[in-house]
Amino acid sequence: MIDSVQSASALSLTRNLGATASESSLGAGLTGQASEAARQALSFASVMGDMASGAVTDLKQAEVKSFEGIQGKANTREVVDAVMQAEQSLQTAIAFRDKIVNAYLEITKIQI
Template identity: 45%
Template sequence: MISGLGALDALSGPQRFGGATGPLAAAQPSVSASDFSSAVAEAANRTIHTLSQAESVSMTALEGGNVQARDVVDAVMSAEQTLQAAISIRDKIVTAYLEVSRMAI
């Protein structure tokens, strides 16, 4: 799993639907808006932390610090994967919002 998005795992399994299981669990979600927003905020914070860590490792290497090239590449690749996942999630949220806004009431 991509490290920056671990907070979204909090919304999986029976907890996602308030402990309900079975075919009707998805039809009656009881996750509050604050739970969703806190999960998204935590995912964003982890993404920012991963990006900051990659920047820090890169700057240390550029300044001549004791950092291996492999560590820099690993940090930058992790940051890139995390950022792309965050962008994909953002795009899905925007698409879902647009779909809901187009629904007839």
């Protein structure tokens, strides 16, 4: 299950590469604030990618700690801490997803 989340993260990274290529072709025509806005958009994409990678890492660590707890190699406190961290990361990712979907829906309601 975690690997499917990671593959979704990989898809977002390939989209980012396409944005970089189009940004570099458009970058020659952009000056001043428009160029700065394009760099900030790329920065937002990298932040979102890092957040997704961090969530996947937290989920994998929680899974490992859970198996170690079952095997008796980790104490209960370590398992609970890892699972709570993974849950917090997942809830944050879900909240971002919900906000992005709501923003998209609001944009689609705008009449041109």
